[in-house]
Amino acid sequence: MVEPGRKDRRGPVREESEIHQHSGWLIPLGLFGVVVALGGILLLYYLRPPTDPFRDNRPTTAATMVELSVRGLRLHVPARYIESRAARGGGDQDVVPLFAALPDMRGYTDTEAALFTGNAADSPAVHLVIRADTNSLEPEKRLNRIYLPYVVDPKGEPAPFGLTHYVFRPDSGYGRDDLYVGKSSEPLLLCERPAQDLPNPNCLAIDQPIAPGVNLSYRFKRAQLARWKAIGDGVNHLVAEFRK
Numbered sequence: 001m002v003e004p005g006r007k008d009r010r011g012p013v014r015e016e017s018e019i020h021q022h023s024g025w026l027i028p029l030g031l032f033g034v035v036v037a038l039g040g041i042l043l044l045y046y047l048r049p050p051t052d053p054f055r056d057n058r059p060t061t062a063a064t065m066v067e068l069s070v071r072g073l074r075l076h077v078p079a080r081y082i083e084s085r086a087a088r089g090g091g092d093q094d095v096v097p098l099f100a101a102l103p104d105m106r107g108y109t110d111t112e113a114a115l116f117t118g119n120a121a122d123s124p125a126v127h128l129v130i131r132a133d134t135n136s137l138e139p140e141k142r143l144n145r146i147y148l149p150y151v152v153d154p155k156g157e158p159a160p161f162g163l164t165h166y167v168f169r170p171d172s173g174y175g176r177d178d179l180y181v182g183k184s185s186e187p188l189l190l191c192e193r194p195a196q197d198l199p200n201p202n203c204l205a206i207d208q209p210i211a212p213g214v215n216l217s218y219r220f221k222r223a224q225l226a227r228w229k230a231i232g233d234g235v236n237h238l239v240a241e242f243r244k
């Protein structure tokens with residue numbers, strides 16, 4: 001009760017809002033948790049099991065015709081000749097890896113799987129690569145510009161099978177290779193030398209132009225060097241069939 005003549009000094013009653021105080025470290029802690037979570041996701045991504053290259057490139061026996069294009073060069077290739085699963089998808093490609101078996105350049109079959117996937121010194125498999133390359137050179141120009149500056153004798157020496165043999169200087173970067181050259185229009189053959197750590201050496205028929213901006217190279221075992229001419233003819237015939 002308010003006595004007469006006195007004012008109530010309490011004034012109107014107010015409901016004061018409840019004030020919550022938050023600790024200042026909650027926001028930094030939340031950001032830290034987000035960073036840790038993202039880091040964990042990235043770590044799991046980079047440590048994931050790699051794709052099995054053998055499963056991805058597993059050959060096929062299918063005779064289905066695959067239509068491919070490399071820089072405008074159209075190819076029609078039976079799937080059993082294509083090494084790469086990606087290339088068997090067809091369409092525009094920068095690189096088309098192919099393979100065939102000597103002596104008749106036949107395609108892959110399950111009964112001869114070991115011939116295509118093995119690495120024996122006398123393996124009959126020939127691996128071809130058709131790829132886009134705007135810096136292609138004819139064999140004679142490639143010989144003069146790239147290899148002759150690094151050989152011991154620029155005249156070379158006569159070799160079996162109608163070839164000329166060039167020996168590289170040990171400090172050239174090609175010290176473990178031999179270079180064999182046929183006629184000026186034929187591909188250069190860069191052959192690995194047999195060694196303890198390289199018992200099954202290869203020969204590489206270096207890039208030769210087959211269309212504007214498109215090169216062809218192929219690889220075979222050095223033990224097959226005596227057949228280099230027949231191998232080259234077989235490769236050229238096979239590619240000509242694919243271009244029809």
